[in-house]
Amino acid sequence: MxxxxxxxxxxxxxxxxxxxxxxxISKFFRPSYPHSGKLTTYECGETPxxxxxxxxxxxxxxxxIVFLVFDVEVALLFPVMTLFRDAVxxxxxxxxxxxxxxxGFLFILFVGLIYEWKKGDIDWIKVxxxxxxxxxxxxxxxxxxxxxxxxx
Amino acid sequence: xxxxxxxxxxxxxxxxxxPVGGICTYIERKVSADMQERIGPNRVGPLGLLQxxxxxxxxxxxEDTAPKNADLPIYNLAPILVMAGSLGxxxxxxxxxYVIGADxxxxxxxxxxLGSLISxxxxxxxxxxxxxxxxxxxxxxxxxxxxxxxxxGIAVLSIVLVSGTLSMSGIVEHQAWPxxxxxxxxxxxxxHNPFLFIxxxxxxxxxxAECNRTPFDLPEAESELVSGFNTEFSGMRFxxxxxxxxxxxIMFSCVATAIFLGGWHxxxxxxxxxxxxxxxxxxxxxxxxxxxxxxxxFLAKVSVLVFVVMWIRWTLPRLRVDQLMALCxxxxxxxxxxxxVGCAVWFWVFKGASMLQVxxxxxxxx
Numbered sequence: 288m289x290x291x292x293x294x295x296x297x298x299x300x301x302x303x304x305x306x307x308x309x310x311x312i313s314k315f316f317r318p319s320y321p322h323s324g325k326l327t328t329y330e331c332g333e334t335p336x337x338x339x340x341x342x343x344x345x346x347x348x349x350x351x352i353v354f355l356v357f358d359v360e361v362a363l364l365f366p367v368m369t370l371f372r373d374a375v376x377x378x379x380x381x382x383x384x385x386x387x388x389x390x391g392f393l394f395i396l397f398v399g400l401i402y403e404w405k406k407g408d409i410d411w412i413k414v415x416x417x418x419x420x421x422x423x424x425x426x427x428x429x430x431x432x433x434x435x436x437x438x439x
Numbered sequence: 440x441x442x443x444x445x446x447x448x449x450x451x452x453x454x455x456x457x458p459v460g461g462i463c464t465y466i467e468r469k470v471s472a473d474m475q476e477r478i479g480p481n482r483v484g485p486l487g488l489l490q491x492x493x494x495x496x497x498x499x500x501x502e503d504t505a506p507k508n509a510d511l512p513i514y515n516l517a518p519i520l521v522m523a524g525s526l527g528x529x530x531x532x533x534x535x536x537y538v539i540g541a542d543x544x545x546x547x548x549x550x551x552x553l554g555s556l557i558s559x560x561x562x563x564x565x566x567x568x569x570x571x572x573x574x575x576x577x578x579x580x581x582x583x584x585x586x587x588x589x590x591x592g593i594a595v596l597s598i599v600l601v602s603g604t605l606s607m608s609g610i611v612e613h614q615a616w617p618x619x620x621x622x623x624x625x626x627x628x629x630x631h632n633p634f635l636f637i638x639x640x641x642x643x644x645x646x647x648a649e650c651n652r653t654p655f656d657l658p659e660a661e662s663e664l665v666s667g668f669n670t671e672f673s674g675m676r677f678x679x680x681x682x683x684x685x686x687x688x689i690m691f692s693c694v695a696t697a698i699f700l701g702g703w704h705x706x707x708x709x710x711x712x713x714x715x716x717x718x719x720x721x722x723x724x725x726x727x728x729x730x731x732x733x734x735x736x737f738l739a740k741v742s743v744l745v746f747v748v749m750w751i752r753w754t755l756p757r758l759r760v761d762q763l764m765a766l767c768x769x770x771x772x773x774x775x776x777x778x779x780v781g782c783a784v785w786f787w788v789f790k791g792a793s794m795l796q797v798x799x800x801x802x803x804x805x
Binding site: 288291292293294295297298299301302303305306307309310313316317318319320321323325326327328329330331339340341343344346347350351354357358361362364365368369370371372373375376382386390393397400404409410 | 445447448449451452499500501502503504505506507508515518519520522523525526527529530531540541542543544547548549553568569570571572573574575578581582585586588589592593596599600601602603604605665670671674675676679761764765768769772773776779780783786787790791
């Protein structure tokens, strides 16, 4: 087993030393004439304005947290699922145990997903998708976005 | 043995993954040209076959510039992580019965873990290059890859449930043609039960999103984000990203072949039991020829999948970000969960028999 892990590690190490090696070798062949224009940030030909670390949608953070919960869940279920085949083929109560354990766990998280869905956190654009049609149908009173809907 | 492992790594990565990744760029250009009624590359070598080689040399000789404000340590680390993630996973691909770099007991799990290195590498590269386009592309790629990792994981989980093992070669062994002998299995996992059939498509869609291929190429949407996360990467660094993308496509196709499409197994025949009876100098050549046939079958399946990926790229338009998220969280994940439960119920009710075995039992054929 340790031998197999060593094999896998040798692949990762080889793949990791390959890019620096290629870049190092190409150093002897490629030109290098840096000047200030070449080294500026690319902003479609304009002089770059301000820092590149602009504010972005808070939603990315929320997605990352939800992902963390689900991914840990999937990772936890992997070892449990390997038991299922043997338990079923052997017969007896273990299959029911594995089934209830894993899918009870899955169900609780699925309720969480439904809560998230109902709360609108999965929708990337929360409310203001159809503002124009909503305005025309009279559903929306004014053109101004109410404070609680300004999430985009 | 240590020498052998390094040798296997060198052979598979340098002689398989990288040239095939390069050839894929040529094939992709040819396929796209055919679909748009153009000629495509035809100048370098016969039929333009050496185009990928010329592209490689061109990138190799291009100047390598990094923006002045870039966070250089992270900027240099990013392509390395991407390459390590996409090429390192080739260790676990079972090309034939004993042709596998490292037959880990945690095979599938390891591949998924290395797969997340790619998203980390792309995000770091985007963040460190001090460019607004890169940052937006990086944020999108992070959200996209981590979201689609969940349906991918669920689809793989249903395979683990049916196979009862995480080892790649173990999963392939179970997919032999059920011919009544000890070597027989339950045929390809994709035809094991209706739920796994649907899960194959969930896996395929998620893998497309994981590789940032069209229709999920939002991170590098050239019409809105210039070039997305690799805007500031030039020369060979950009080449590494492009190569890693194709290596990724091949890797996911290999995994799909191994876990869903039966690896090296064919219908109606069990290659491991074929008797060729060819001898050379007193040595029985049967195992060698069997292995070669297995590798051929495996690679044929992989190339069909890679072709489908290219076909999709030149057929479908790009999704919007909200559609992308809705497809993942509102469709793929709930359907995946239901399929996982359905798969477990099928396995329990029919005691692990596949659709094929159940039908043949009903018809009384063995």
